[in-house]
Amino acid sequence: MDEALLRSLTPSVIAVLVRRGADFAAAEDAVQDALVEALRSWPADPSPGSSGEGHPLRDAKGWLVTVAWRKFLDQTRSDAARRRREERVDQEPAPGPAPAVDDTLQLYFLCAHPSLTPSSAVALTLRAVGGLTTRQIARAYLVPEATMAQRISRAKRTVSGVRFDQPGDVATVLRVLYLVFNEGYSGDLDLAAEAIRLTRQLAARVDHPEVAGLLALMLLHHARRAARTAPDGSLVPLAEQDRGRWDTEAIAEGVTLLQAALARDRLGEFQAQAAIAALHADAPTAEETDWVQIVEWYDELVRLTDSPIVRLNRAVAVGEADGPRAGLAALAALDDSLPRHAAVAAYLHERDGDVATAARLYAEAAHQAPNTAERDYLTRQAARLNTRRNR
Template sequence: MVDEALLRTVTPTVIAVLVRRGAAFAAAEDAVQEALIEAVRVWPGDRPRDPQGWLITVAWRKFLDAARAEASRRKREEVALAEDPSEPAPVPGSAVDDTLQLYFLCAHPSLSPASAVALTLRAVGGLTTRQIAQAYLVPEATMAQRISRAKRTVSDVRLNQPGDLATVLRVLYLVFNEGYSGEVDLAAEAIRLTRQLAVMTKHEEVAGLLALMLLHHARRAARTRPDGSLVPLAEQDRSRWDTRLIAEGVDILQAALARDQLGEFQAQAAIAALHADSRTAGETDWVQIVEWYDELVRLTDSPVARLNRAVAVGEADGPRAGLAALAELDPTLPRFTAAAAYLHERDGDPATAARLYADAARQASNLAERDHLTRQAARLNATPRG
């Protein structure tokens, strides 16, 4: 049997080595896929001592074969054939550098967020096109076209200067927020890739994102009921939270904060840690959460952060204060109406809250959220009012 986990681990480095040697991204990825097929055929009976080196050698040969077959790549072939195709000469750099370059390439600013996510899962994550398509609930042909377009877009990109780590982190966070669908657990995949990136970069914001993912993932089992309906944070059974993941996330966050280079993911992780640290919803330190939202707003000036801050103010200083903070924001913001409904309910105005919950349900972007908001409106409408 071929160790699939090993293949997924070394594949990004192999692709990156070919790209650094001059192969276009699409050609490199195709060559590596052919080498992987060869590995599945050969390795069960004769596994190499250096699987990564074997894949690099075979993939490079596959690339040269393709180069010979295409007249449009004759110039590249002349350069490539100057070397010994049977055993490419060593090149400077390390596996860490190569994989990091591949992260940057797959999250290139020229790609749309959806394309960057798909390409990252394909090239860095090692997922098949079918698996990615299932995870995003689109036909495999549609996803194949998206990945092909993305590969063409970055085909001639040469990473001769540092890539944008912030863009890579946003792509990984997009993957994480997709959660679970089909046979691929995208949240777990995002954590795996972010762990890998954290080891390579030792960057405090990468650590902040990893801590944020772990702290959110720790609450996963308590987020939904058996019927699939959402359970709000305040109502979750905290005994079902994964204390091991929480402890790991807090440790990673504390180490990152100690470097005194605060970034938005560290601030978000600090908020998540405060929620995780509370034994009950009533013990939540909302005053400190508001302070962290102040930091997050200072760092990002994000309307979403301002919206979440308004809700936190409503918890810390009372619903009237929360509504006042909310009134300063754009009412077309996603979840603005749901936040207003919640604060009006806490302020003792169930009629207004019920109407706003119903409005928010109509605006909801997914079925689970829509059902939850509809239930909230129905609950209030069914409650006798004096």
């Protein structure tokens, strides 16, 4: 049984059922039931079925569509409250190859609908487009399965009334996939790898430079993954990473995608972020990083997004390109309640020689850190500087 194949087919099968008249929630439930049936029966019975479904591995999508549609009809017919809707359902189509039309892109749009909260959109995307189970998603987000089931059920109810032929917003879909990627790795599911897989799937269906830009950004960041932590699990900052452990194939693919996207002269924020990541990847050593050009790309990002977080990251780049005092001047214009503001200030103050202030700010940043690895790293930085002061 090829579970990867099943997961890749899930969105297009859901889309077929929605096109035939099922609402999203019912279609998703029926497809999940069909997947369970496939996992149960395919390894044991690979021969053509008596009902004419055909060899599953010859037309896996057609098999899943047929079984899921029957599951949907059974569910509809058994619910007395839906009798009127049952009367509108066409007679069951004859088994055979699945239609060539691919509505997966519309499913992406539906799962990233503006009426959903970001967390619900991410969960629904992983379930309906990614083909993951509720248990897998719950483990990835470190929440009880019942909690995640409720979140997904609410999301499904929210979008069930949305017309499937409405145009979608690519930018919203990209934002959801970016959120998935930033969750990284937790539990037994690699969400960063899953986000890359889904973004590749999206890139095959929509010709948009920002889709290519996001995929390039993911690949360039993911290429550094093996070097981000030491054997003991501690965080290794970019400047100290062993660049020999970076994935050169992923970097090359990311750079190629980025160059093709930039050549179309429709710059977006993901392309700009990918350009910054590419400049880091291109430097043989941290000391050879082209910080001047990175500042220029951050200026483009500020123009595109006007994001305080972008301005915070720009302050670091300015500090590298023009010196720590220039970086501190850029930082002074920002709200000190921004996430990681204290950590950036600590770094720039240390580079400027103010060890006491840097130590205090590292300790403050450690207290505010969003995860254990970052907290431990910042605590070690504060301890290092305090030891140096007391010598």
